[in-house]
Amino acid sequence: MNHSTSKRTAKAQPQVESTVSLSITAKLMKFTARQDLVVGNCRVKAGETCFAVRSERRPGRYYIVRFNTERNTYQCSCGANTCEHEHLKTTREYVLTHVVVPAKAEQAQSSSQETIVKAPEMTMPLTAAQWREIMKRDKARQNAEKAKDWARIEDAREQSKRETALVG
Numbered sequence: 001m002n003h004s005t006s007k008r009t010a011k012a013q014p015q016v017e018s019t020v021s022l023s024i025t026a027k028l029m030k031f032t033a034r035q036d037l038v039v040g041n042c043r044v045k046a047g048e049t050c051f052a053v054r055s056e057r058r059p060g061r062y063y064i065v066r067f068n069t070e071r072n073t074y075q076c077s078c079g080a081n082t083c084e085h086e087h088l089k090t091t092r093e094y095v096l097t098h099v100v101v102p103a104k105a106e107q108a109q110s111s112s113q114e115t116i117v118k119a120p121e122m123t124m125p126l127t128a129a130q131w132r133e134i135m136k137r138d139k140a141r142q143n144a145e146k147a148k149d150w151a152r153i154e155d156a157r158e159q160s161k162r163e164t165a166l167v168g
């Protein structure tokens, strides 16, 4: 920190922007840096995996959280840095549910908690068109069965008529 800078100025205008602008709405996004970048306290190396955590106060702005291997702790681009705060908590929760215990990820997602970033799903959900196609096929199958039943009923009727005729 430059001592000639008054505290007030330093707070109002950080020398390094502590957020990045992203055109996403998720609360948290895991990403891999394509190039070296410096965001607030975070110096991210190209290829490093880090997290963008949504700013609650500034829409469209995201803080960068990375794992600082030298200090063995998570570090945030905002003023709180490595101190425990909401951004680190959000990231840790994400890592716990999505990275460390992937088997539990689905459970966490189905709970009332806000969905953070959806992990790619193994089975793609059916599209509306696919559903329509399935429903159509099912209808056709039902109709075919109904037609068969009717044919059987008609047959039986014919038969009984003939039998009655014979008896009579």
Ligand SMILES: [Zn+2]
Binding pocket: 063, 076, 077, 078, 079, 080, 081, 085, 087, 088
């Ligand atoms: Zn933070």
